[in-house]
Every structure is written in C-alpha cells, then in structure tokens.
Amino acid sequence: MPEILTLNGVSRKFQGFELQDVSFHLQPGYIMGLVGPNGSGKTTTIKLIMNMLRRDKGNITVDGIDNIAEESKAKKCIGYVSDENIFVEEWKPIDVAKAMAIYYDTFDKKKFMTFIDRFELPLDKMIKNFSRGMKTRLMLAAALSRETRLLLLDEPTSGLDPAIRAELLDILQDYISDGTRSVLFSTHITTDLEKIADFIAFIYRGKLMFAQNKDDVLADYRIMKGRPSQLSEELKKQFIGLRESQMGFEGLIKTGDSMDAPAETVVEPATLDDIVVYHTMGGKEEA
Ligand SMILES: Nc1ncnc2c1ncn2[C@@H]1O[C@H](COP(=O)(O)OP(=O)(O)OP(=O)(O)O)[C@@H](O)[C@H]1O
Numbered sequence: 076m077p078e079i080l081t082l083n084g085v086s087r088k089f090q091g092f093e094l095q096d097v098s099f100h101l102q103p104g105y106i107m108g109l110v111g112p113n114g115s116g117k118t119t120t121i122k123l124i125m126n127m128l129r130r131d132k133g134n135i136t137v138d139g140i141d142n143i144a145e146e147s148k149a150k151k152c153i154g155y156v157s158d159e160n161i162f163v164e165e166w167k168p169i170d171v172a173k174a175m176a177i178y179y180d181t182f183d184k185k186k187f188m189t190f191i192d193r194f195e196l197p198l199d200k201m202i203k204n205f206s207r208g209m210k211t212r213l214m215l216a217a218a219l220s221r222e223t224r225l226l227l228l229d230e231p232t233s234g235l236d237p238a239i240r241a242e243l244l245d246i247l248q249d250y251i252s253d254g255t256r257s258v259l260f261s262t263h264i265t266t267d268l269e270k271i272a273d274f275i276a277f278i279y280r281g282k283l284m285f286a287q288n289k290d291d292v293l294a295d296y297r298i299m300k301g302r303p304s305q306l307s308e309e310l311k312k313q314f315i316g317l318r319e320s321q322m323g324f325e326g327l328i329k330t331g332d333s334m335d336a337p338a339e340t341v342v343e344p345a346t347l348d349d350i351v352v353y354h355t356m357g358g359k360e361e362a
Pocket residue numbers: 089090091092111112113114115116117118119120
C-alpha cells in the first residue's frame with residue numbers, strides 16, 4: 076500500500092516568509108499532528124497539499140497520486156476542513172449536500188444527514204449565520220460523508236466546544252482504525268495530540284524541525300529546573316529554550332544532555348506544549 080501522503084522538498088516563498096524544503100511522509104493508519112506557533116507555515120503546508128497554493132519547488136503525492144499532475148484525482152482522496160468557511164455563505168446545509176453529490180460520486184447523503192444531526196446543525200439556516208464552530212462542524216460533516224484516504228484538517232478543534240471536540244477525536248480514531256486511511260491535522264491544542272496523534276510534525280519559521288513518532292518526541296526531551304547557582308555557562312548552552320529568574324531556572328533540554336544534570340536539579344518529562352514553546356524561545360539550534 077503506498078504512503079497516504081508524501082512531501083518532498085516542498086518550498087514556497089512569500090514576501091517576508093519562506094516555507095523551506097519541507098519533507099515528510101504519512102503511512103496509512105496513522106494520525107499526524109502539525110504544530111508550530113502562529114505564522115510558522117502550517118496553513119501554507121496544508122494549502123500546498125490541496126494545491127490551493129502553487130509550490131515553488133518539490134513534489135507532493137496523495138495516495139501515490141501527484142497533487143498537481145492529477146489534481147482532481149488526488150483531491151477526491153482528501154477530505155478537507157479549512158480554517159475558514161469554504162462553502163457559499165448563502166447556502167444552507169442541504170445546498171452543501173446537493174453540491175457534494177454533484178462533485179463526488181462517493182458522497183453519501185444519508186451519512187451527511189447523520190453527521191448534521193450528530194453535530195446538532197440546523198438545516199434551515201444560512202451558513203453566513205453559523206457560528207465559527209458550526210461552520211467547522213459543517214465542513215467536517217461534508218468531509219466525513221464520502222470515501223477518502225486522507226483527512227486534512229486545518230485547526231479543526233479550535234472553535235469546538237469540549238464535548239464536540241472529544242467526539243471529533245473519537246471520529247478521527249475511528250476513521251483510521253482499519254489501517255487504510257490517515258489524518259493530518261494542525262492545531263495549537265497539543266493536549267488533543269497527546270490523546271490521539273501517532274506522529275508530530277513541528278514547523279517553526281517555515282522550517283520543519285522534526286516529523287517523528289510522538290512517543291519518540293516525548294522521550295527525546297526533558298524539562299530541567301534548578302536554582303540560579305546550579306546554572307553554569309556550560310549548562311546554559313545545552314538548553315533549547317530557557318527561562319531564568321532570581322528564584323531559579325527552567326528549560327527544555329535533550330534527554331541525552333540531561334543525563335549529567337548537576338546534583339539537586341529536577342529533571343521531568345516534557346509535554347508537547349513545553350517542546351513547542353521552548354523551541355520558539357530561541358537558544359540552541361536543533362542538530
Ligand atoms: N497568500 C499569501 N501571501 C503572502 N503571505 C502569505 C500568504 N499566505 C501566507 N502567508 C504568510 O506565510 C506565513 C505563514 O502563514 P501560515 O498561515 O501558513 O501560518 P500558520 O502556521 O498556519 O499560522 P496560524 O497558527 O496563525 O494559523 C505568514 O507570515 C503569512 O503572512
């Protein structure tokens with residue numbers, strides 16, 4: 076079975092920003108979370124996969140299909156949820172169903188209606204009068220109601236209330252459970268990723284810092300805390316990001332570098348949030 080998604084040396088330049096040489100792949104049956112601070116290139120990466128933006132370099136395949144040479148075939152494999160509404164604002168959910176049935180031969184109206192009901196969406200209201208979370212739920216209902224191999228979701232959980240968010244995470248796990256499909260979703264809510272992601276791709280200032288198994292990522296880093304007197308210049312150099320105060324210090328360090336921690340410093344597991352936040356504070360560049 077081919078990889079569900081492959082990016083090879085993908086680059087795109089805007090004024091003041093460049094997505095540089097991004098390469099990663101996603102195998103069937105897995106969920107990958109795309110993280111990084113505001114403006115780091117997550118939406119740009121997702122739009123390049125959707126060919127909504129032209130890349131300058133590199134190539135992208137979806138289920139083995141080149142996303143430019145065979146664009147419509149590739150897009151049929153993808154269920155896409157944008158960070159903004161993609162439907163005509165004057166449409167009601169029933170108009171979305173009509174349009175989906177025209178564009179996609181695998182669209183299942185019954186399934187769509189079941190999701191409309193499950194996501195508690197009104198049938199008789201125009202999309203322009205939907206809240207942000209309702210718009211996201213509608214795009215999810217549409218994306219989940221046809222046969223796809225990849226769900227490509229741009230911050231799908233950020234506008235959702237906790238109950239629907241938990242439900243969505245269950246839906247995503249269900250989606251990949253037969254081992255033939257995958258999910259790539261960007262988010263700032265790293266606790267969602269701690270729950271369901273198998274892989275984490277971390278983009279910062281247009282560069283892919285890593286795309287790795289989540290457990291390996293968590294095993295790779297530690298938080299070290301201590302008193303100011305324990306922080307030598309030598310130790311400072313080891314930190315990826317460091318916070319100092321008169322009371323003490325706390326920083327992110329590679330697990331290997333934490334092995335010879337000075338006596339009485341505290342070394343703890345790092346969360347994904349710690350890993351993202353400390354990487355963006357500056358300090359040592361990744362090897
Ligand atoms: N069409 C465009 N024209 C010019 N610059 C753009 C365009 N699209 C994106 N950018 C720039 O590319 C950079 C990355 O933006 P992008 O939306 O990919 O970030 P992001 O990681 O998704 O951020 P956020 O977490 O805030 O959604 C930003 O500096 C943005 O201004």
